[in-house]
Amino acid sequence: MTKQDVINQVSERTGLDSLTSRSIIESFFEVVKESLTEGEPIYIRTFGSFILKRRAPKVGRNINQNTAVTIAAHVVPSFKPSRDFTDQVRAQGITVETKK
Numbered sequence: 144m145t146k147q148d149v150i151n152q153v154s155e156r157t158g159l160d161s162l163t164s165r166s167i168i169e170s171f172f173e174v175v176k177e178s179l180t181e182g183e184p185i186y187i188r189t190f191g192s193f194i195l196k197r198r199a200p201k202v203g204r205n206i207n208q209n210t211a212v213t214i215a216a217h218v219v220p221s222f223k224p225s226r227d228f229t230d231q232v233r234a235q236g237i238t239v240e241t242k243k
Contacts, residue, residue, distance in 0.1 A: 179220050191224040 154164040175193050178185050185193040200216045
């Protein structure tokens with residue numbers, strides 16, 4: 144599903160025109176990005192949390208040059224689904240195809 148598909152479904156379900164739905168969804172994304180950029184997590188009950196996760200420094204390898212590369216500590220955005228959301232998805236019994 145693409146962002147346009149989401150916009151179309153929101154538009155159908157709310158009865159709003161496509162441009163208004165697009166504006167609302169784009170605004171939501173901007174709020175999430177701005178909040179996480181400022182270090183503030185977002186908690187949405189029954190849906191999930193947008194949080195920041197800290198990654199520790201580590202040593203990686205550049206296999207082309209066969210050298211060790213130090214990867215500095217950094218922060219990455221993450222989404223953690225709520226228990227209700229996870230249980231709802233599990234109840235559907237959907238299987239996901241894995242790449243080999």
